[in-house]
Amino acid sequence: MTTQDDTRPAASARERAYQAVRAGILNRDFAPGQFIEEAQACELAGVSRSPVREALNRLAAEGFLELHARRGALVKPLSATEMHDLFEVRLMVESHAVARICRERRTVPEEMAEICARHEAVSPKDLLACAELNRQFHQALVKASGNVVLLQVFDSLEANLTRISMLSLQLGLGKTDKIEREHRALIEALRHHDEAAALALLEAHLQPLPRKSEALVG
Amino acid sequence: MTTQDDTRPAASARERAYQAVRAGILNRDFAPGQFIEEAQACELAGVSRSPVREALNRLAAEGFLELHARRGALVKPLSATEMHDLFEVRLMVESHAVARICRERRTVPEEMAEICARHEAVSPKDLLACAELNRQFHQALVKASGNVVLLQVFDSLEANLTRISMLSLQLGLGKTDKIEREHRALIEALRHHDEAAALALLEAHLQPLPRKSEALVG
DNA sequence: TGTCTACTTCATGTATACAATACAAAGATG
DNA sequence: CATCTTTGTATTGTATACATGAAGTAGACA
Numbered sequence: 001m002t003t004q005d006d007t008r009p010a011a012s013a014r015e016r017a018y019q020a021v022r023a024g025i026l027n028r029d030f031a032p033g034q035f036i037e038e039a040q041a042c043e044l045a046g047v048s049r050s051p052v053r054e055a056l057n058r059l060a061a062e063g064f065l066e067l068h069a070r071r072g073a074l075v076k077p078l079s080a081t082e083m084h085d086l087f088e089v090r091l092m093v094e095s096h097a098v099a100r101i102c103r104e105r106r107t108v109p110e111e112m113a114e115i116c117a118r119h120e121a122v123s124p125k126d127l128l129a130c131a132e133l134n135r136q137f138h139q140a141l142v143k144a145s146g147n148v149v150l151l152q153v154f155d156s157l158e159a160n161l162t163r164i165s166m167l168s169l170q171l172g173l174g175k176t177d178k179i180e181r182e183h184r185a186l187i188e189a190l191r192h193h194d195e196a197a198a199l200a201l202l203e204a205h206l207q208p209l210p211r212k213s214e215a216l217v218g
Numbered sequence: 219m220t221t222q223d224d225t226r227p228a229a230s231a232r233e234r235a236y237q238a239v240r241a242g243i244l245n246r247d248f249a250p251g252q253f254i255e256e257a258q259a260c261e262l263a264g265v266s267r268s269p270v271r272e273a274l275n276r277l278a279a280e281g282f283l284e285l286h287a288r289r290g291a292l293v294k295p296l297s298a299t300e301m302h303d304l305f306e307v308r309l310m311v312e313s314h315a316v317a318r319i320c321r322e323r324r325t326v327p328e329e330m331a332e333i334c335a336r337h338e339a340v341s342p343k344d345l346l347a348c349a350e351l352n353r354q355f356h357q358a359l360v361k362a363s364g365n366v367v368l369l370q371v372f373d374s375l376e377a378n379l380t381r382i383s384m385l386s387l388q389l390g391l392g393k394t395d396k397i398e399r400e401h402r403a404l405i406e407a408l409r410h411h412d413e414a415a416a417l418a419l420l421e422a423h424l425q426p427l428p429r430k431s432e433a434l435v436g
Numbered sequence: 437t438g439t440c441t442a443c444t445t446c447a448t449g450t451a452t453a454c455a456a457t458a459c460a461a462a463g464a465t466g
Numbered sequence: 467c468a469t470c471t472t473t474g475t476a477t478t479g480t481a482t483a484c485a486t487g488a489a490g491t492a493g494a495c496a
Binding site: 230231232265266267268269288289 | 479480481482486487488
């Protein structure tokens with residue numbers, strides 16, 4: 001029974017467990033390679049094992065965790081190869097979205113510009129908010145392609161993308177104002193349905209992390 | 219309780235529940251749009267609600283089901299739009315794999331030819347085996363790209379692809395010998411690293427279902 | 437007769453109890 | 467001293483009991 005202005009009245013136990021553990025992973029309270037015990041998660045979220053197990057299953061499906069039978073939930077380390085491959089796939093997905101938008105001369109949703117505006121308003125210190133807005137922008141781009149399955153695929157990359165994004169910001173790479181400028185430029189190119197320009201901007205925007213940061217995720 | 223002369227070495231309760239419900243969906247014992255009650259699934263698999271719930275969660279994550287809070291697990295209908303979008307994404311993924319194989323001049327794994335050989339041996343009547351071999355071939359193609367994330371993405375499409383594949387064969391579309399010939403031709407093009415030819419073959423091979431069959435899935 | 441309401445019923449959400457197993461530490465044996 | 471065995475303990479896997487909320491039904495009233 002979610003009221004519309006849901007400040008936070010009654011989240012389900014499963015949802016609380018999910019959010020708590022997910023935040024713990026992103027904060028690196030749970031480090032990659034570490035096992036998360038159900039009891040820990042129970043205490044953290046203040047719920048019993050049933051919803052915790054469902055949350056862990058979900059996090060595993062999303063790629064945050066690896067479930068080992070009778071061992072528990074391992075926080076999945078990201079290898080250099082995986083990070084590289086992830087960026088390649090992400091570029092493929094977003095390029096496809098750009099191509100569809102330009103070729104079918106789709107109108108660029110207002111949502112994307114709005115996200116940029118919100119991006120301006122937020123403090124560069126608030127890493128989680130910045131990462132979230134960045135995610136929303138790229139998600140909106142893929143959504144604008146009109147292909148629901150493409151959107152599902154993009155969402156399935158979200159877990160790892162968010163982890164990398166958080167890390168990138170924590171390391172002080174990726175200035176948020178530069179990101180926002182590039183987003184606006186991309187919107188402009190899309191509005192003119194200039195596929196070549198948009199693809200070039202996208203490719204320049206989506207650069208993998210430098211090698212030195214790899215070890216930090218895995 | 220499990221009898222002692224259990225031919226199988228004791229699959230976990232969760233796995234049994236997963237297999238049972240998944241088979242039920244593919245057989246269309248559980249029709250699209252129908253709600254699966256946990257009690258039904260419990261009886262079907264002979265286990266209690268705990269492993270059944272985990273199985274349903276997994277099936278939902280894989281795209282077979284939609285979980286509605288306090289309502290249950292709905293067998294997800296596939297709309298015409300989703301089927302179309304699915305083929306577009308699939309083509310994108312496999313095209314990317316083909317491009318990578320050709321451009322990086324990768325050796326085409328023996329596995330792909332072996333699958334074709336097995337395909338020859340199997341009876342065209344055995345729909346499930348044919349669908350499975352077809353899936354394996356395309357999965358091997360994506361795996362040959364060397365991009366592990368691309369493979370994950372392809373696997374995430376599996377649920378819906380399998381449902382459609384089963385349906386296609388049930389309807390007597392897609393002759394299996396034609397499929398196998400096209401697979402062999404694709405291997406040949408890949409071995410020569412002829413990207414243009416391989417992409418053309420792939421595109422011709424991956425044709426969406428005719429419109430008339432749409433209603434049967436949704 | 438239609439509709440609104442209160443109640444009954446039942447499925448899901450959550451908590452907890454029980455079972456099985458893997459890991460670790462301590463002891464036995466060569 | 468090293469290694470194998472044994473046994474204890476902790477954690478996951480499964481079953482079941484309880485709580486909560488939703489949907490349907492029956493009855494009363496307009």
